[in-house]
Amino acid sequence: MKKLRIGSGAGYAGDRLEPSLELIEKGNIDYICYECLAERTIAIAQQNKLKDPSKGYNELLEYRMEKALPLAYKYGVKIITNMGAANPESAAEVVSAIAMKHNLKGLKIAAVTGDxxxxxxxxxxxxxxxxxxxxxxxxxxxxxxxxxx
Known part of the structure; x- marks a missing residue:
């Protein structure tokens, strides 16, 4: 049976980023999960989406992915997150733009919807x-x- 190693990069919307970067670099993990969603955070995200339809994702998404995505790419770590909040499609577009900016080729970026x-x-x-x-x-x-x- 294949073993997977999963690291926890966040347990709430405002968690610090640095420990997750260390996990990506030194943790010998296959996946890192940024769990950033709760009732309060999705309500805030929905309010932001109502003001600007291109928003509605976690306010730290861009900051986190600018740092974590290139490092995860380098170490072959896959990122799982619910930072898309009220607008997972826009979040996926943001992550895709960050990947292109850093010339990270061959990534699979997906958005889960329907909730x-x-x-x-x-x-x-x-x-x-x-x-x-x-x-x-x-x-x-x-x-x-x-x-x-």
């Missing part, structure tokens, strides 16, 4: 929220994001 269920919320307005017992339609404020995960 946005905002357009389907109307059918769930009468359902009770488990934590509060309130119906979804009884919540105060505006719902700006709805994602299945």
């Amino acid at each position: 946005n269920v905002y357009e389907k919320l109307d059918r769930y307005m009468d359902l009770k929220i488990w934590e509060t017992g309130q119906k979804l339609k009884e919540l105060d404020g505006e719902i700006i994001s709805a994602n299945a995960y």
Whole structure:
């Protein structure tokens, strides 16, 4: 059986980058995972996307990929991340542009989509929220994001 070594590059949206770079360089890993998404961060990302449709991904995506992508390429480490947040397609375009800028050839860059269920919320307005017992339609404020995960 083939063994894979996976390093954790981030556990939340604002984690430091430097330890992940050391893992890529010295950790003898096959993959590095930047886990940067939570309810709060996807809501912030959705607000950013509403202001600018080309945004909506993690605000540190470009900074992190500028440093991590060339190093991961050099050491043959694959990057997995959910930094695409509310706009994985734009995030993939950003990463692709960074790869081209650094002349990193042969990379496979993908975006996973399908978690946005905002357009389907109307059918769930009468359902009770488990934590509060309130119906979804009884919540105060505006719902700006709805994602299945």
